[in-house]
Amino acid sequence: MTTSKTPKPATRATIREVALDAGVSVAAVSKVLRDAYGVSDTLRAKVRSSMDKLNYRPLASARGMRGRTYTIGLIFPDLRNPFFGDVFAGVNSALERTQYQAMQGISVSVEALTEAMIDRQMDGIILVGPNEPRATLLDIASRIPIVAIGHHDDPGSTPFDIVNNDDQLGARLVVRHLIGNGFRNVAMLSLNNQPSTVIQQREIGYRMEMVEQGCGEAINIVRASQVTRDVQISVRRLLESPDRPEAIFCWTDLMAFEAISVATEMGLSIPDDVAIVGYDNTMFCDFAQNRLTSVDQSGELLGLQATRLLIERIEGRSESEQFVVMPRVVVRASSKRRQVPD
Amino acid sequence: MTTSKTPKPATRATIREVALDAGVSVAAVSKVLRDAYGVSDTLRAKVRSSMDKLNYRPLASARGMRGRTYTIGLIFPDLRNPFFGDVFAGVNSALERTQYQAMQGISVSVEALTEAMIDRQMDGIILVGPNEPRATLLDIASRIPIVAIGHHDDPGSTPFDIVNNDDQLGARLVVRHLIGNGFRNVAMLSLNNQPSTVIQQREIGYRMEMVEQGCGEAINIVRASQVTRDVQISVRRLLESPDRPEAIFCWTDLMAFEAISVATEMGLSIPDDVAIVGYDNTMFCDFAQNRLTSVDQSGELLGLQATRLLIERIEGRSESEQFVVMPRVVVRASSKRRQVPD
DNA sequence: TGTTCTACGTGTAGCGTTCTACATTTTCGC
DNA sequence: GCGAAAATGTAGAACGCTACACGTAGAACA
Numbered sequence: 178m179t180t181s182k183t184p185k186p187a188t189r190a191t192i193r194e195v196a197l198d199a200g201v202s203v204a205a206v207s208k209v210l211r212d213a214y215g216v217s218d219t220l221r222a223k224v225r226s227s228m229d230k231l232n233y234r235p236l237a238s239a240r241g242m243r244g245r246t247y248t249i250g251l252i253f254p255d256l257r258n259p260f261f262g263d264v265f266a267g268v269n270s271a272l273e274r275t276q277y278q279a280m281q282g283i284s285v286s287v288e289a290l291t292e293a294m295i296d297r298q299m300d301g302i303i304l305v306g307p308n309e310p311r312a313t314l315l316d317i318a319s320r321i322p323i324v325a326i327g328h329h330d331d332p333g334s335t336p337f338d339i340v341n342n343d344d345q346l347g348a349r350l351v352v353r354h355l356i357g358n359g360f361r362n363v364a365m366l367s368l369n370n371q372p373s374t375v376i377q378q379r380e381i382g383y384r385m386e387m388v389e390q391g392c393g394e395a396i397n398i399v400r401a402s403q404v405t406r407d408v409q410i411s412v413r414r415l416l417e418s419p420d421r422p423e424a425i426f427c428w429t430d431l432m433a434f435e436a437i438s439v440a441t442e443m444g445l446s447i448p449d450d451v452a453i454v455g456y457d458n459t460m461f462c463d464f465a466q467n468r469l470t471s472v473d474q475s476g477e478l479l480g481l482q483a484t485r486l487l488i489e490r491i492e493g494r495s496e497s498e499q500f501v502v503m504p505r506v507v508v509r510a511s512s513k514r515r516q517v518p519d
Numbered sequence: 520m521t522t523s524k525t526p527k528p529a530t531r532a533t534i535r536e537v538a539l540d541a542g543v544s545v546a547a548v549s550k551v552l553r554d555a556y557g558v559s560d561t562l563r564a565k566v567r568s569s570m571d572k573l574n575y576r577p578l579a580s581a582r583g584m585r586g587r588t589y590t591i592g593l594i595f596p597d598l599r600n601p602f603f604g605d606v607f608a609g610v611n612s613a614l615e616r617t618q619y620q621a622m623q624g625i626s627v628s629v630e631a632l633t634e635a636m637i638d639r640q641m642d643g644i645i646l647v648g649p650n651e652p653r654a655t656l657l658d659i660a661s662r663i664p665i666v667a668i669g670h671h672d673d674p675g676s677t678p679f680d681i682v683n684n685d686d687q688l689g690a691r692l693v694v695r696h697l698i699g700n701g702f703r704n705v706a707m708l709s710l711n712n713q714p715s716t717v718i719q720q721r722e723i724g725y726r727m728e729m730v731e732q733g734c735g736e737a738i739n740i741v742r743a744s745q746v747t748r749d750v751q752i753s754v755r756r757l758l759e760s761p762d763r764p765e766a767i768f769c770w771t772d773l774m775a776f777e778a779i780s781v782a783t784e785m786g787l788s789i790p791d792d793v794a795i796v797g798y799d800n801t802m803f804c805d806f807a808q809n810r811l812t813s814v815d816q817s818g819e820l821l822g823l824q825a826t827r828l829l830i831e832r833i834e835g836r837s838e839s840e841q842f843v844v845m846p847r848v849v850v851r852a853s854s855k856r857r858q859v860p861d
Numbered sequence: 862t863g864t865t866c867t868a869c870g871t872g873t874a875g876c877g878t879t880c881t882a883c884a885t886t887t888t889c890g891c
Numbered sequence: 892g893c894g895a896a897a898a899t900g901t902a903g904a905a906c907g908c909t910a911c912a913c914g915t916a917g918a919a920c921a
Contacts, residue, residue, distance in 0.1 A: 191906095191907055191908085192907065192908060192909095193907080193908095201870080201871090202870065202871045202872075203871085203872085203873095203907095203908085203909095204870070204871055204872075204873090204909085204910080205869090205870060205871075207908070207909060207910080208869095208870085208909095208910095210908090210909095211909080211910095213909095213910085214868090214869095215868065215869050215870075216868095216869075216870085217868080217869060217870090220869080220870080234634065234638050235638065235907085235908075236583075236638060236640065236906090236907055236908075237580070237583075237638050237639040237640060238579070238580040238581075238582075238583030238584050238588065238639070238640045238906085238907080238908090239580075239584060239876095239906070239907035239908040239909090240580075240907080240908055240909075241578075241579075241580030241583075241876090241908090242580050242581060242584065242875090242876040242877070242878090242906090242907075242908065242909085243875085243876060243907090243908055243909040243910075244876095244908085244909060244910085246580065246639070248639060250622075251625065256604050256607055257601065257604050257802065259599065259601065262598045262599050265598055265625050268625060269625060269626065269627060273627075278624070278625075278626070278632075278635045278639070279624075279625040279626075280592075280622040280623065280624060280625065280639075281622065281623040281624075281625055282620070282621075282622060282623075283593065283607050283610060283611060283620075283621040283622065283623055284611065284620070284621075285611060285615075290620075292576065293620045296576050296577070296578060296579050297579040297580070297588070297590060297620070297622075298578065298579060298580045405802070405805075434803070434806055434808075435806070437806070437807075437808050438805075438806035438807040438808060439807070441806075441807035441808050442807040460599065460747070461776070461803070463747075463780075464776055464777065464779070464780035465779075465780040465781070465783035465784040466776075466779050466780060466783050466808040466809060467808060533876095533877055533878090534877065534878065535877080535878095543900080543901090544900065544901045544902075545877095545878085545879095545901085545902090545903095546879085546880080546900075546901055546902075546903090547899090547900060547901075549878070549879060549880080550879095550880095550900090552878090552879095553879080553880095555879095555880090556898095556899095557898070557899055557900070558899075558900085559898085559899065559900090562899080562900080577877085577878075578876090578877055578878075580876085580877080580878090581876070581877035581878040581879090581906095582877080582878055582879075583878085583906090584876090584877075584878065584879085584905085584906040584907070584908090585877090585878055585879040585880075585905080585906060586878085586879060586880090586906095
């Protein structure tokens with residue numbers, strides 16, 4: 178008398194059951210799963226059909242114990258910025274038709290989040306606009322493949338891949354555009370307390386182009402924190418100052434919208450009293466109440482390339498790469514040519 | 520001659536190494552980790568100190584093989600909606616000081632995402648505004664604990680928990696507010712192709728309150744898809760129609776911003792030509808270029824409660840619960856009392 | 862006809878946890 | 892003091908996969 182096995186375990190199928198059903202070894206099923214070498218077409222077909230029949234799906238935890246989990250993590254510094262939606266889209270299209278899945282981490286601290294992702298055996302991490310010091314990034318990179326979107330460093334000097342838009346150029350283009358449209362006293366609204374290389378680059382670009390355009394004496398960088406209240410105060414102070422700038426270049430669309438808000442509140446008209454330009458070209462720029470000129474850094478492309486590079490890394494590449502996209506200014510009414518009162 | 524073990528494995532510490540270091544069994548360490556019964560204070564202290572010393576962190580995959588992964592998944596239907604940031608914040612504060620981590624899934628299809636999360640052994644899932652048919656939700660709930668934010672169903676009739684704002688009431692409050700401010704011809708801008716119970720409830724609330732306020736004959740529900748272009752066309756058609764509504768109640772802030780955009784483009788003034796009201800009370804409502812009256816459903820509270828309920832569920836509760844928050848109208852200029860031309 | 866390759870399959874040892882079953886020690890009522 | 896109960900600790904079998912190390916059978920070559 179043999180103990181009969183439960184016929185329908187009601188639980189999800191395992192690789193063993195698939196092997197049993199297909200009449201092959203567990204190892205063979207695993208090979209099919211991984212598209213590994215040494216499987217005949219017949220065997221593959223048999224296994225595939227059993228997998229379908231049993232509705233088999235590999236369990237990520239179990240895979241994680243031996244190798245990959247086919248999961249990559251995404252970390253953003255600021256969730257309120259609508260820009261990250263564009264990056265998402267790019268990540269998604271890169272992941273289509275692969276076994277990989279992306280997950281965005283949710284946490285207060287980026288450091289804690291990174292650890293949590295390592296604990297959870299992510300195969301790799303995409304860090305967007307990381308503010309962490311270089312040493313921290315290097316430490317993370319030594320433990321898990323990462324690619325940084327928006328982090329400037331010398332090509333080849335980092336053990337991780339980098340995907341950037343040319344932030345320095347982006348800032349220069351903005352200044353060139355504004356001055357070309359008759360705004361010479363251009364201030365820049367930047368971020369404080371964040372040693373981000375992206376901000377640095379944009380500030381450098383702004384400075385250099387102002388000088389090259391002969392407006393060096395008008396250089397004026399105001400820094401505020403991300404907090405709405407703080408931005409409002411800074412913008413108001415700027416707009417109330419005796420030599421009110423003719424234009425404000427904001428380091429992010431989000432800040433630009435806040436600038437528009439303050440200007441509107443003060444009864445100023447845009448762009449006649451003050452022009453405003455943002456960065457990211459998010460969907461809100463198009464709205465008629467904003468009509469915000471902004472720099473397009475094609476978040477979607479950034480996300481796509483970052484994902485591609487990350488997967489290459491996970492699958493073995495060892496030399497680091499950089500990918501740079503060219504920014505372009507998308508002109509809208511907020512920086513329309515100045516009507517100089519003759 | 521004994522083979523000497525590598526002294527510094529350079530790899531992360533495992534539970535075995537902690538046990539070795541603390542001079543106790545692996546089982547004991549596991550107990551400490553899980554706060555399980557049967558550990559003396561002395562042992563606990565020893566183990567804790569070894570864990571600190573070795574910088575030990577449990578590996579989620581390995582835990583997943585036996586029990587929990589201490590990870591919960593978040594699924595949103597529309598990533599562009601800034602509302603979800605509020606929910607995030609709530610989830611985070613509920614997770615503070617727990618071992619759990621939240622991850623937001625990124626994918627085109629909610630169904631695929633759910634499967635991916637089950638594959639990855641999430642302990643539970645929070646579904647925000649799910650559009651899936653009831654049967655699908657029941658199927659998912661039979662395989663993994665879920666709580667739905669924004670899904671209306673009879674209390675006790677679902678095997679999963681529900682956290683809602685009273686959408687019917689929210690809509691009623693909007694109508695009441697608008698009519699109280701002199702707008703009688705109130706149209707509603709809703710969503711098509713999405714059998715969401717949230718939308719249903721808001722439509723019902725709108726209808727009922729319109730009737731009760733004696734404006735039944737003005738009821739007018741226009742439905743558009745989420746696509747920007749589609750919304751614009753619908754709003755434009757509405758505003759160009761011979762009996763242009765005096766106010767538009769938009770089912771989401773996002774749509775309301777688009778409505779403001781179209782109205783602005785057409786040269787209409789808000790609220791004198793048309794009042795506009797949104798739903799969600801997202802941060803953009805405050806901006807002077809929007810000044811959007813909106814319904815606050817406190818996304819943060821929703822996220823907090825959903826997380827609390829989900830963890831309770833994961834840890835054993837079996838009867839389902841519902842939690843309802845009361846919506847309230849936050850009045851801004853976009854619905855200011857009508858200046859009736861006498 | 863033997864010998865060497867190559868292609869295809871299989872057996873099985875872990876991976877790092879959890880948790881049941883059990884062993885040992887301490888406490889306590891009488 | 893004695894036996895029972897409570898408290899504390901341990902051993903070791905899973906969990907579902909991957910991938911290394913082999914075995915085997917034809918094909919190709921001499």
